Amino acid sequence: MTRRLKIAFVVDRYGNRYGGAEAYGVELMRVLAKDHDITVFAREYDSGCGVSLPFVPIRSGSRWPSWVRVLIFAWRARQATRSGYDIVHSHMNGWCGDIEVVHVTPVRYNWRVRPLSWHKRWLSYISLRVQTYLGLEARRVAQRPGHRTVAVSGLIADQLKQAYGLQFATTVIPPGVVQPAVASAEQRLQIRHDLGFIPDDQVCLLVARNPLRKGLPTVLQALELLPEHVKLMVVGSNAASRDYIYKSSRYQSLAHRIKLVEETSNVAPYYIAADTYVHPTLNDSFGMAPLEAMSFGLPVILSPTPWCGFAQYVQDKHSALVLSHPENFQQLAEYIGQLNDHPELRQQLLQGAEHVVKQHSWAYIAQQYQALYDAVLAEKSSVKK
Numbered sequence: 001m002t003r004r005l006k007i008a009f010v011v012d013r014y015g016n017r018y019g020g021a022e023a024y025g026v027e028l029m030r031v032l033a034k035d036h037d038i039t040v041f042a043r044e045y046d047s048g049c050g051v052s053l054p055f056v057p058i059r060s061g062s063r064w065p066s067w068v069r070v071l072i073f074a075w076r077a078r079q080a081t082r083s084g085y086d087i088v089h090s091h092m093n094g095w096c097g098d099i100e101v102v103h104v105t106p107v108r109y110n111w112r113v114r115p116l117s118w119h120k121r122w123l124s125y126i127s128l129r130v131q132t133y134l135g136l137e138a139r140r141v142a143q144r145p146g147h148r149t150v151a152v153s154g155l156i157a158d159q160l161k162q163a164y165g166l167q168f169a170t171t172v173i174p175p176g177v178v179q180p181a182v183a184s185a186e187q188r189l190q191i192r193h194d195l196g197f198i199p200d201d202q203v204c205l206l207v208a209r210n211p212l213r214k215g216l217p218t219v220l221q222a223l224e225l226l227p228e229h230v231k232l233m234v235v236g237s238n239a240a241s242r243d244y245i246y247k248s249s250r251y252q253s254l255a256h257r258i259k260l261v262e263e264t265s266n267v268a269p270y271y272i273a274a275d276t277y278v279h280p281t282l283n284d285s286f287g288m289a290p291l292e293a294m295s296f297g298l299p300v301i302l303s304p305t306p307w308c309g310f311a312q313y314v315q316d317k318h319s320a321l322v323l324s325h326p327e328n329f330q331q332l333a334e335y336i337g338q339l340n341d342h343p344e345l346r347q348q349l350l351q352g353a354e355h356v357v358k359q360h361s362w363a364y365i366a367q368q369y370q371a372l373y374d375a376v377l378a379e380k381s382s383v384k385k
Contacts, residue, residue, distance in 0.1 A: 002370060005036045008081040010090040010097065012073070014055070015046025017265040019209040020288035021103040024152065024175045025091055026051055031366040039085075041077055048265040056080060067129040070094075074136055087373050095139035098376050099369070101150045101173075102141070104285050107133045108163035143169060146380040148372050153286040153309030171372065174313065175288045176362035177295045183272045191273045195233070195259060202230045202340045205274035205298070207267055207289040208281075211241040214289075215280030215303065220251055221329035222278075226336060228257070235261040235270045271296035276339050280326045284308045290320070291360055294353040299346050301335045313359075319352030 009029055016023040029038050030051045039054040058080065060072040074094030081088045081096050090097030093107075111124050111134065124130040141149045141164060149170045151157035157170045183191075189199065197203055204223075208214035211234050223232055234241065237260035245251045245258060261270065271277075277293035279302040287310035290300045303326040305311045314320040321335045339346050 002035055005086040005373065006084065007032065007036050007038045007373075008041055008085040008088045008096075009038055009053075010041045010058075010077050010081065010088065010092050010094075012042060012092060013044040013046070014040050014042045015044070015049045015265065016267075017046055017048070017263050018044075020175070020284075020286070021091065021152075023288055024101075024103070027176060027178060027362050028366060028369065029053065031362045032369065035370075041080055043073070046265060050265075065129070067132045071132055071136065086377065089369075090140075093133065093136045093140055095136070095142075097140070098146060098380075099148050099150060099372055100140050101152065102156055102160065102170075102285075103152050105156070105283075106141075106159050106163045107137045109159040113159070113162050141168075145383050146376050148376060150372070154312055155306055155309035156285045171368075173365060173368050173372075174310075174360060175286055175291065176360045176365035177288075177291050177357055178362060179295055179357065180268060180271075182297075188272055191269050195269075195273055197231060197259075197273065200229050202276070202336075203274045204230065204232050204276045204278045204336060205235070205270060205293070206232070206278055207235045207270065207292070209236050209238075209263065211237055212244060213282055214284070215278070215282060215326055216241055216244065218280040218327050218329045218332060219278050220245070220254065222333035222336060223254055223257065225330065225333040230336065230340070231257050231259070233259045233261065233270060233274060235267055236263050237261060238263075267292070268296070271298060274298055276301065276336060278332065278336070279303065279308065280323055280328075280332055281308050282326050284310065286310050291357070294319075295357050297350055299339050299349040300353065301332060301339075314356060315352060317349075319349060319356050321349070 011025045013022055016026050026049050032038060033053060039056060041056045041058050043058055045055045058073055058076050060069040070093060077094055078096040088097050089099045091101045111130055151160060151170050151172050152174055154172055157172050160170050161168050206219060219232060242260060246255060271293055277290055277298040277300045279287060279290045281287060281303045287308045290302050290310055293300050300320040302308050302311055302320055302322060304322050307326045311322055316322040323331055
């Protein structure tokens with residue numbers, strides 16, 4: 001039987017409504033808390049996430065520049081978790097974790113591997129901000145006994161190897177998904193009615209903390225090419241996305257076909273109401289939203305790698321429709337039209353997506369982390385002897 005562990009979970013903000021990376025932590029800890037004692041260390045804790053765990057706030061000030069706040073957070077998190085815990089599981093840039101989970105493109109990859117102008121690269125060597133981020137990341141991923149670096153996708157793992165050398169050891173553990181209860185046809189109709197949709201509407205859904213980075217401009221261009229009954233619902237819309245639509249003369253004519261929903265902890269009703277999930281993202285190390293959409297029985301259209309890490313887990317035209325490029329709005333419009341006009345294609349994608357969903361259960365993801373915990377504890381024990 002697995003020994004009950006004391007685990008410190010370190011994250012910037014704990015709650016589903018903050019984004020995909022944050023939802024990863026919530027759902028993982030939801031499962032692990034059944035077998036272990038978990039304490040959350042974060043700036044914020046959303047009580048609406050449905051997981052009640054001991055919480056220790058980590059304050060980093062609000063007046064400092066962002067890179068200073070990150071440094072303060074890293075130092076305080078290290079001080080708060082350096083004793084009293086069997087495992088420190090961190091999703092933050094710093095040096096406190098035994099398990100360090102990397103959700104985004106590595107800092108070193110951005111500044112030392114990607115092509116940059118000579119001017120920008122030179123400035124990075126004298127920038128306190130860039131040097132702080134590079135230094136924190138170097139300590140975070142340093143190879144040592146009793147420590148593991150986890151990438152949430154093969155894309156991130158490849159970028160880490162390019163940044164830190166081909167011998168860099170990393171483990172890939174993608175996000176999981178919760179299989180939701182199936183809504184009845186009556187429930188779906190009622191939700192759609194409450195949201196202002198009629199039965200003939202074909203609703204495309206985009207869930208994003210930053211819709212502009214997740215492909216909103218491409219979706220709007222595609223919407224211009226599609227018939228009036230095709231609607232768009234954006235969940236997580238921020239001020240920038242609202243301004244982009246309502247203050248642009250180009251898209252004002254589409255406003256009556258667009259429903260914007262602010263950031264929320266409960267996205268289930270919106271998945272239930274939708275007909276198609278669109279995700280022409282420009283930057284996703286994985287992409288939890290399209291996986292969640294699959295679990296709700298929605299066909300998915302998404303960007304290819306390297307723009308969307310989740311694309312490597314799907315088969316084009318079998319479990320999802322993969323765009324040739326995130327900004328190919330003509331192809332996106334074509335795919336939306338095909339899904340609306342060809343029920344057999346929709347059914348084919350849903351059948352293929354079922355297999356993808358089964359491979360990403362949170363119970364299975366938690367088992368992989370348990371194996372990492374066991375390996376880390378064994379190494380720590382051997383070092384002490």
